[in-house]
Amino acid sequence: MxxxxxxxxxxxxxxxxxxxxxxxxxxxxxxxxxxxxxxxxxxxxxxxxxxxxxxxxxxxxxxxxxxxxxxxxxxxxxxxxxxxxxxxxxxxxxxxxxxxxxxxxxxxxxxxxxxxxxxxxxxxxxxxxxxxxxxxxxxxxxxxxxxxxxxxxxxxxxxxxxxxxxxxxxxxHGTQGRDLMGSGGSGGRLAMKTTDDARQALSTLGQEGSFVQLGIEVSSETLELLKSEEGIQPGGFLEAVPGDRPSYSFYHYPGTEEVIFLYTCPGSSKVKERMVYASARASVLQLAKGEGVNVTKRLEQGDTGEVTEQRLMDEAGLKSAGAESANTRQGFARPKRPGKR
The missing domain is CATH 3.40.20.10 (Severin)
Structure with missing residues (x-):
């Protein structure tokens, strides 16, 4: 290392x-x-x-x-x-x-x-x-x-x-988070500075298709809002995740109650970025929880290309049309009788 x-x-x-x-x-x-x-x-x-x-x-x-x-x-x-x-x-x-x-x-x-x-x-x-x-x-x-x-x-x-x-x-796993969490251990409080628009954006995740992306200004260790959109489709969400810097992205998958948290950290990221983002990850989730966000799925990837629309669909508990029709055609097939020896 x-x-x-x-x-x-x-x-x-x-x-x-x-x-x-x-x-x-x-x-x-x-x-x-x-x-x-x-x-x-x-x-x-x-x-x-x-x-x-x-x-x-x-x-x-x-x-x-x-x-x-x-x-x-x-x-x-x-x-x-x-x-x-x-x-x-x-x-x-x-x-x-x-x-x-x-x-x-x-x-x-x-x-x-x-x-x-x-x-x-x-x-x-x-x-x-x-x-x-x-x-x-x-x-x-x-x-x-x-x-x-x-x-x-x-x-x-x-x-x-x-x-x-x-x-x-x-x-x-949150057992040594005291350098980032508030001294009282409150779920929505970060010891690092957090901008008001970052907190406010998290409150919009109750709407289906809403997307909030947060990042850290490493020099000042400030959590800030990078992007916030509504009515975005899964493909658009993945395109919005940057490939040249770490980020925390929250996405309310359309048609479900699932809120997906995606943490990406490209291999090209600077060493200090990797360390700051890794150590703040659990606290960012606590911040979101404190703002009323119920994260149901968590994904962590090195590069954005490792996450696909099918992966998001699977995480949201949905099946593709092809998979559903295949299951329908197959039905409950009786197992074949073992052949004679």
Whole structure:
């Protein structure tokens, strides 16, 4: 799993300066505007690695992920340590973003320059000298078994991303929605901003053939109305779903009481779009429910071409004319008698 985010030119230059100056102990790095961006480097407070660890404390915030590139000693410019700090209470999409980009960080800067990769969810895992001593002992055991530093980074990447995927599943099923839902858990309330016309449009879905499409302005994390139409046929509904961006679409299928919710996220979507839309999906459904919309069918697809008029008809509980006539002609046919052996 890769995020598509890359190291900025600014980071490349800062990293070169960091490796060239052995007085620097740490280089903090964050993700900003879909690029890996450096912060001010931190100097050694002594000639000892563990004695300099307390200088990292202010950079380890309770809910904010960060990368830290650490120098093991002022005497060396190789064998750097790539620390990924992702607090367990950080927003799910931030967890995914930082965990899925950490491998890119070391590769873009030069995998051969790193001797270890550490993933931490609590600040004491970074600040406590005892944890570093335990890691050093563990690394020695692995090297005796023939595992290279590069292999170690990749295997840790795969293992740690499993926990991020579990967090995403929790978000999908509504168990970790507190960063998007209102504190009171009200079904129709979003912590992210929602425009008035988006809410008002949802109230029109009581009419057959009505169609409402919502999207998220990612930069401001605002849920907004993209389209709203009435009396639209299934083919027109599918044509109105964009193929170049994620969207949430609600459609009241004509002649039924079925309201279909269609979430699409094309493969060409930016990584941040995918994460924001995925984490907000359950809350958007709660918003619709709070506005009186009874969603009876839910569809999730990568691309719009994967959903057809026949699929919509099936979801609405209707049969095509061809299928009905075939069933009528067949009737209740008596099963054939088994042949003789």
């Amino acid at each position: 890769q995020s598509g985010i890359t190291a900025s030119t600014e980071l490349q230059e800062a990293f070169n300066d960091f490796t060239a100056d052995s007085s620097f102990f740490a280089l903090p790095i964050t993700i900003s505007n879909e690029a890996l961006t450096p912060q001010q480097p931190i100097p050694f407070t002594s000639s000892d690695f563990t004695s300099s660890l307390p200088s990292l404390k202010d950079h380890l915030q309770p809910k904010t992920p960060i990368y830290l590139i650490l120098r093991p000693s002022p005497a060396v410019n190789h064998g750097l340590i790539a620390v990924t700090y992702v607090p367990s209470v950080a927003p799910v999409r931030q967890k995914m973003l930082y965990a899925s980009t950490r491998n890119t960080l070391t590769r873009d800067l030069g995998l051969e320059k790193f001797g270890d990769s550490v993933f931490a969810t609590d600040d004491f895992e970074v600040l406590d000298p005892g944890h570093w001593e335990a890691r050093t002992q563990g690394a020695g055991t692995k090297k005796e078994g023939g595992l290279s530093a590069g292999d170690d980074i990749l295997t840790r990447e795969e293992r740690e991303l499993q926990s991020v995927k579990r967090a995403e599943e929790e978000e999908r």
